[in-house]
Amino acid sequence: MTDSLMILGEVEAAKRLNLSPRSLQRLRLAGDGPPYVQLSERRIGYAVDALQAWVASRQRASTSAPILAKAGAA
Numbered sequence: 001m002t003d004s005l006m007i008l009g010e011v012e013a014a015k016r017l018n019l020s021p022r023s024l025q026r027l028r029l030a031g032d033g034p035p036y037v038q039l040s041e042r043r044i045g046y047a048v049d050a051l052q053a054w055v056a057s058r059q060r061a062s063t064s065a066p067i068l069a070k071a072g073a074a
Contacts, residue, residue, distance in 0.1 A: 006048045007037060013046035017055070 008016065013034075014024040027033030028044070034054035037045040 007039070007045040008048060008051070010044050010046070013051060016048075016051060 010024060011021050014021040017024065017034075019027075024033060028036060034046055035050045037047065039045045
């Protein structure tokens with residue numbers, strides 16, 4: 001199975017991102033996390049490609065690079 005078709009469960013995705021599952025849930029609820037797939041009424045999944053793209057979008061070259069803005073901040 002190629003990475004583009006691979007879907008990870010919430011726990012596996014959190015491990016891959018070096019986050020706790022609860023941190024990943026908080027990011028999802030705030031709309032700041034990686035895109036997810038609603039697999040069923042109670043099951044969330046994350047495409048490996050989406051996780052990689054989300055990490056890439058958060059890369060910074062230095063600590064003086066602009067910080068990520070909070071949703072709703074003016």
